[in-house]
Amino acid sequence: MFNAEELNILDNIKLIENYKAFLLSSVADLFTSMAKGNKSSTDEITDELSEIIILSYMLGRRLGISFSEIDEKVIKKLKLGLLKEEADTQYQDCAKLISYIREGREV
Numbered sequence: 001m002f003n004a005e006e007l008n009i010l011d012n013i014k015l016i017e018n019y020k021a022f023l024l025s026s027v028a029d030l031f032t033s034m035a036k037g038n039k040s041s042t043d044e045i046t047d048e049l050s051e052i053i054i055l056s057y058m059l060g061r062r063l064g065i066s067f068s069e070i071d072e073k074v075i076k077k078l079k080l081g082l083l084k085e086e087a088d089t090q091y092q093d094c095a096k097l098i099s100y101i102r103e104g105r106e107v
Contacts, residue, residue, distance in 0.1 A: 012062060019059040026051045071101055 030048035
């Protein structure tokens with residue numbers, strides 16, 4: 001019926017579809033949590049944001065993109081944001097995130 005390579009490809013496709021569905025669900029959950037306003041806990045929002053980040057990395061990996069490639073692309077986009085942003089607060093956010101990613105993500 002299917003050889004091992006074909007099964008591996010099918011499993012990979014299924015996993016990619018699952019990651020996509022979980023990612024969309026997590027974004028919807030984040031919006032729901034944010035819509036609650038004060039009723040929503042910071043923990044709820046942090047949980048959803050972390051899930052979105054994790055799923056993005058896992059989806060990228062299944063699509064053949066390494067974690068470091070994603071990090072480098074994020075840094076490039078942040079640097080572009082530094083050049084475009086005029087608001088001091090947004091500039092500081094971009095600069096802090098670049099530093100955080102480059103310095104090994106020390107909390």
